[in-house]
Amino acid sequence: MLIKQSLAYSGRIWEETKGMMRKYFWLASALALVSCQEAQQPNQPPQTPTPPEAVASGADEAEAPAGGARQVKEETDTFVFEYSYPQAAGDNPVLAKWLDNQLEKRRDELALNAARDKETARDNGFPFNKYFSTTEWQVVADLPGWLSLSAEISTYTGGAHSNYGFDSMVWDEERNIPVEPIAFFTSPDALDAVLGKELCEQLNKERGKRRGEPVPEGSTEMFDACVAISEPNLLLGSAGGHKFDRIGVKIAPYIAGPWVEGSYEFTFAMTPAMLETVRPEYREIFAVGK
Structure with a gap:
């Protein structure tokens, strides 16, 4: 799940390198x-x-x-x-x-x-x-x-x-x-379908602040790509104190940006669409956030 570098690759070599680099942190750590x-x-x-x-x-x-x-x-x-x-x-x-x-x-x-x-x-x-x-x-x-x-x-x-x-x-x-937090949902893809766009928007907004310029639209650079829900760590939180009504996302260095940018962290209130992706057996412990 981790590193990528700000060099443009093409074809198969680019795809293989991206996968390897996104996993760097866990492979590099003993x-x-x-x-x-x-x-x-x-x-x-x-x-x-x-x-x-x-x-x-x-x-x-x-x-x-x-x-x-x-x-x-x-x-x-x-x-x-x-x-x-x-x-x-x-x-x-x-x-x-x-x-x-x-x-x-x-x-x-x-x-x-x-x-x-x-x-x-x-x-x-x-x-x-x-x-x-x-x-x-x-x-x-x-x-x-x-x-x-x-x-x-x-x-x-x-x-x-x-x-x-x-x-x-x-x-x-x-x-x-x-x-695992993701195991409360029907699948990473299902949650990504309802949360991924907002996560990408928030991520690019924060990237722009840290880089001093917006992420170029249509960029193919690895550090400009959106991050799938399966890549960062998910946290289940609660503002009300009775049910899970918040989803936290923690993105370690090298997943969304170079080391110097540090980690990215976001919190999203649970929406009705997100609630629909919760597994039926866990539905009663989740609630729409405010």
């Missing part, structure tokens, strides 16, 4: 975000791996007691790791365990990659800068039976600068499983 598969198949939760000795030795960890918010920070000679989630998530023991499993996976993968690459750098006479990974989960909406969460994730695994992106999910408190 730490993948929580996968859609995990959230859509919550009956197969990730197993907590045994932390490697490299993590346990020299690590500086501070965390809140179980049953509430958690904040972890560890630093060794090869990496810095931070991970946190709010009290609303920690108060649900099953959700807390799910998030803790994600914590362990990311921490262990970071430790493994950092140790390996430091050794490789030393063997080849290159300098090594500490790797880092930070994940911060926040509450988007806390409704009866449902907890909508979003995360900001930053990683550095070498290169000119760090990468950052977003993650999101909704916790079904009755079944105690995570659900």
Whole structure:
């Protein structure tokens, strides 16, 4: 889902390059975000791996007691790791365990990659800068039976600068499983058909502000293209506090613009047309926004 560059390509090469570049962030990062598969198949939760000795030795960890918010920070000679989630998530023991499993996976993968690459750098006479990974989960909406969460994730695994992106999910408190926000809708294409045009208009308006000039009409440049609903992270929010009546869209760098433009974020009130794209089994927890 990420990068593209402001060079014009043609034919098959252009199409292949666009697909590769839009996925750059996730492929470039050694730490993948929580996968859609995990959230859509919550009956197969990730197993907590045994932390490697490299993590346990020299690590500086501070965390809140179980049953509430958690904040972890560890630093060794090869990496810095931070991970946190709010009290609303920690108060649900099953959700807390799910998030803790994600914590362990990311921490262990970071430790493994950092140790390996430091050794490789030393063997080849290159300098090594500490790797880092930070994940911060926040509450988007806390409704009866449902907890909508979003995360900001930053990683550095070498290169000119760090990468950052977003993650999101909704916790079904009755079944105690995570659900991807897009899974509440009949399909990404169905939601895109009713929201895509407005998203494109808002995106181009903001692009114009940041670039100091409007997006040229009919441009074929990759960073001028509209963004399909399937590409950014979706968030389910609530202004009324009783049902989901807002859709948030977070677009990480390299999806809609170059790194220097940063991320793009938009919020849309739920419309009757959007409501029609919600799956029947979830329709009662959604409402038209005001």
